[in-house]
Amino acid sequence: MITADDDEPLHGILYTKPPSSEILKALDYLAIQPKSFGHGSRDASKPKVLPSGVTEYLTSIISSSLAWLESDCLREEIWDIASARLSERAGRTAMPSLSRLFHIPTSSGEEFSLTLHEPSLTSDNLGMKTWLSSYLLSRRLHFIFESVPELVNSDLTSSSSGTRLRALELGSGTGLVGLSFATLQGPSASIHLTDLPAIVPNLASNAALNSELLCEVNAEVTTGVLDWSTPPASAPSSEERYDIILAADPLYSPEHPRWLVQTIEPWLSRSLHARAVVELPLRDAYLPQVEEFRKRMEEIGLAIVEQGNETGYDDWEDADGESVEVHCWWSVWGWSEKL
Ligand SMILES: C[S@@+](CC[C@H](N)C(=O)[O-])C[C@H]1O[C@@H](n2cnc3c(N)ncnc32)[C@H](O)[C@@H]1O
Secondary structure: OOOOOOOOOHHHHHHHOOOHHHHHHHHHHOOOOOOOOOOOOOOOOOOOOOOOOHHHHHHHHHHOOOOOOOOHHHHHHHHHHHHHHHHHHOOHHHOOOEEEEEEEEOOOOOEEEEEEEEOOOOOOOHHHOOOHHHHHHHHHHHHHHHHOHHHOOOOOOOOOOOOOEEEEEEOOOOOHHHHHHHHHHHHHEEEEEEEOOOOHHHHHHHHHHOHHHHHHOOOEEEEEEOOOOOOOOOOOOOOOOEOEEEEEOOOOOOOHHHHHHHHHHHHEOOOOOOEEEEEEEOOHHHHHHHHHHHHHHHHOOEEEEEEEEEEEEOOOOOOOOOOOEEEEEEEEEEEHHHO
16 A cells, blocks of 8 residues: 555545554554664565655644544544654654664674663764664674684783773663673673763663673673763772773764773773774764874874774665665774784
């Protein structure tokens, strides 16, 4: 009915006074679900919906009295669903809260799943959503720690901790990278997931949401506030520093490169095996910040140990209903004098 093969304008459907079951079915077809990252194609199980006319159709439902339907209750339900469908079309910022399942591979070729809650997004709370870079970095983590074997071996004679490797995530958002790291490392590491005060409650609740899996692998996860714009009052001691610092998609304002690097510098352990692992989307508008970040990292004495580019797809389509390809750059940094 609402397919590419059918030219009937959607808003015309209401003139036939269809039964509630027909309208509900149409509204179900029109639901936009977040796509999984990395897939450029739409859900083939659903008929293709022509974008033209959808907004008019939804608006006509909302403005109709739906007088031919049996009950007020049914009318309310249909108006609510039609409003939700309109919101979904206004982009991710208008989406209601949702929970999503992410599948992360391990080095043995198996996968584990993390469930993350994403409250509805507002423009100043970007950490309420899970971004492509964190998905790509999470799926890459097992490779990174395989190719830097000293990070996974317990032979950490110059590590700042006794038994567990100490890791810190900056700008964790919903926590995908940090929780993936914790699950992959199990008892060999602890990780502190951090973000701004408004983001940490959801981050902590996402850690709790996955506590069964984290317990199973004997992971150690804590969450807390760490604002990059406020340097630590006093230099962290060598015990307080971290062996590994992780960050995904942390640069989107002119201050971010300076703030991020000024946070990595005091908190990264000075050990031979200390590593900062960062994944950044190469979006045109932020390329100068990526360059500034690279320069500032080198200025504090860090050098790239390993790097690469990879491509994924945003989980929201553009205005034409097309998947948006995003190129990302991942990099692993160590202290240059120790390499
Ligand atoms: C684009 S989001 C990325 C979130 C997550 N890493 C991901 O990729 O899904 C950027 C994150 O950086 C955090 N952030 C921005 N400025 C910050 C600051 N000054 N201190 C700490 N975190 C900050 C935001 O709250 C947000 O969670």
